[in-house]
Amino acid sequence: MSEIERIALIGAGVIGAGWAARFAINGIDVATYDPDPRAAERVNEALENARRAYARLTLAPPVPPGRITIADEIAEALDGADFVQESAPERVEIKRALLAEVSRATDPGIVVASSTSGLLPSELQADCAAPDRICVGHPFNPVYLLPLVEVVGGQATSGDAKARAAAVYRSVGMHPLVLDTEIDAFVADRLLEAVWREALHLIDDGVATADEIDQAIAYGPGLRWSVMGTFLICRLAGGDAGMRHFLEQFGPALDLPWTHLKGPALTDELIERIVTQSDAQAAGRTARDLERLRDDCLVSVMQGLRARNHGAGAVLRDYEARLFSRAHRASRPIDHDLSRPLRLHTARVAPDWTDFNNHMTESRYLQVFGDATDALLRFAGVDSDYLAAGHSYYTVETHIRHLHEVAGEEPIAVSTQVLDCDEKRLRLFHRMSHGETHVELATAEHMLLHVDTAAGRTVPAAPEVLTRLREITDAQAGLGMPEAAGRGIAMPTASDLRSDPR
């Protein structure tokens, strides 16, 4: 999978250490040179962060990690390397001299890339031997996680060198953006630098604080930018009429003092160029297609952040807590006929609950049944206060029967029968059916135990909960025991099979 076996890293600051972690985790031996005595510590810290992140990032089997060595001399780091990445401080004279030294000490066939955020490759390669293999490979912090790397050549750089650098980056899970034209700060850092300078003006002008500026990004535009860039986003802001409409509507704002940066003149020629490029990017997808792609991704991003309870995810979590508590207050036990199975939970099969056949995956059945169990418990008085006081029911046994497939977006409803209960035990039987056709899709039988969650042992439930559960059990007694209840899994013997008329 990897294109190279050993890489030399010149410079081990935040970026160089991040490269060391990414390459090592991908099974490539790393030799690092940095005169700073803290370099080894920085590399170790980056590697520790990266290991921690990759343990969550993927369940794919990791490759055996590469070996990291800290070299005392540049020549030692370069020895045997089949790719070189330079990440020295952002000063043209330092980088230019370093790259010249590296170029003289390496075989002319070895590609040498600089991590510079914006210095021109033509300047960096000016003093190099065999400058055709010198290019820029500009990554983003944290280098071990973010996929983007801009690959830029100078006047002397060959297309082959850029292609080989891109292949190396791709082999370690990155997304190389190979640019045709060199320009100060390339593409990404021009945008980053514009944001940075505008943000500095805001602080300098006393308009907003660093934290307010950060909030203005991470709770809104930043969420979109993780999904789509500025042009697709603006296209969608133009509605069905797309980019042309957006430029008509917001073009005049280019003359307003909305940033310290003066835009280019929005000539007809520039408008045509933007509209044409935007159409190419949309590649025939309608505004509706792109909106749904954007929304699907935004939902996933926000759910991801919810799992970390951070930023927009913390807002979502707080919002949901209020929805749950509102629903709890609104649920009226009195509305239900206790002698019938209780229909307390409905759901819709989310698009990401299905496999490649668009069938709901096994585990989502249990999720829906688990939610139905929670609904029954809330109905019986096991609410958030009860849980907060340190008591809960834990499921200890589950028996599911799958009767029909369920497809994405289908509505489902669960009705629940309380088969039995005592002080510590609760036995439930759920039936999941299609929300409209009422076809029975699956059943689940559960045994739950009432526990003291801190002590981790079973204890009797609170009297009011027990009273409520017994009331339901008694009222439903007339329903009888479901045929599937109490059944174990069995496979008929060969003689059973022979007598099976089917």
Next chain:
Amino acid sequence: MSEIERIALIGAGVIGAGWAARFAINGIDVATYDPDPRAAERVNEALENARRAYARLTLAPPVPPGRITIADEIAEALDGADFVQESAPERVEIKRALLAEVSRATDPGIVVASSTSGLLPSELQADCAAPDRICVGHPFNPVYLLPLVEVVGGQATSGDAKARAAAVYRSVGMHPLVLDTEIDAFVADRLLEAVWREALHLIDDGVATADEIDQAIAYGPGLRWSVMGTFLICRLAGGDAGMRHFLEQFGPALDLPWTHLKGPALTDELIERIVTQSDAQAAGRTARDLERLRDDCLVSVMQGLRARNHGAGAVLRDYEARLFSRAHRASRPIDHDLSRPLRLHTARVAPDWTDFNNHMTESRYLQVFGDATDALLRFAGVDSDYLAAGHSYYTVETHIRHLHEVAGEEPIAVSTQVLDCDEKRLRLFHRMSHGETHVELATAEHMLLHVDTAAGRTVPAAPEVLTRLREITDAQAGLGMPEAAGRGIAMPTASDLRSDPR
């Protein structure tokens, strides 16, 4: 939960329609006025998009949706409204006249907010009656999903009006950023506009295309911006030495031609201000703390995008596919002792698999067991080609026993016993244990049927698969039947309980 019951929306373009969807979904009645005959259609489309997104966004019980009406006159929309949101075209003369009309037609106690992206509230409120309740509430597209809304007052606006607007937005799941100082384009749109103008320069200069610019955002900096703003990100780029080091290192770049925008002079006073605000924002968290927060969130965001197979998520999916295929080539069935339970699946409990107690949720047990079943099937030759040819095994029955709680991040391993198989049936028994302590955490027994997936009926498995499964069944016969196999759920009767010595 909601602060208001009925809102008047003046203007139903992309933004106004988005507001209609957000408020209606949150149970608030919406009256919309827009002279454009396509307004109703736009509102319906936004509502449809929003419903679709919310069905995935949260499993919390939705509130009964508010009613949306399209008014023929502004006065009709305003009738009975307890909040007004104006989203007319971005022209100061249009908005100023509209807001003046709205202000004369509403009770002076009703807050009126403008969605303007950057016009000054002092100008907008200039002709209004009771201008103290006129403010800006600037949202971001899609309004029904993105939490950010900037709340800005003009010279005449009262603090109470801003607080009331913020409370309304918070009640519908948003994150109001209440700014003290009004400035053209506020905060977020100054940054957006700087990016937009710089991006227009890049196209105008022929340096990059719209799609390249978008890639330069969404595969790198955009991912970070969904988690943290520019200042926290730069602080971390400075390593342990933080913002002061970053400013030392990248301060000189402010003089480089890295954007068309000229930054402010980086005076000692400005440096101190930025460092102080950055320290306040970090709130005592070390670089390591913040790096891990950033990385945890980036992993979750990338996993979210992986679920949609989009952008950075598609890069991750492709990377993982290569890791899996590499591991698959490396795995040799011959390495396994078929007479022992087969240990074919390991996993780590992802942070988002756990409930608020940090215990793995019920449904994730079945997910892990389902993955173990898939691993056994692959081991027996049911690979992607086999599935593509239209045959598969479907689980029809499951019996899970939960023996111990499992916490987030814990390693788990599953070993599998094939209890029995015939032409169409397969009976499995999995044991899930802690990856290091080997404590048994749960067991699962499954019955599977071999199916023709297109026809949706059971058919015999392919001979080579059957041979392999029988080979395993025979080799494992010596293990005997697990005690829990074939067991159903039962609850002891009262007399059983009395004789129970525990």
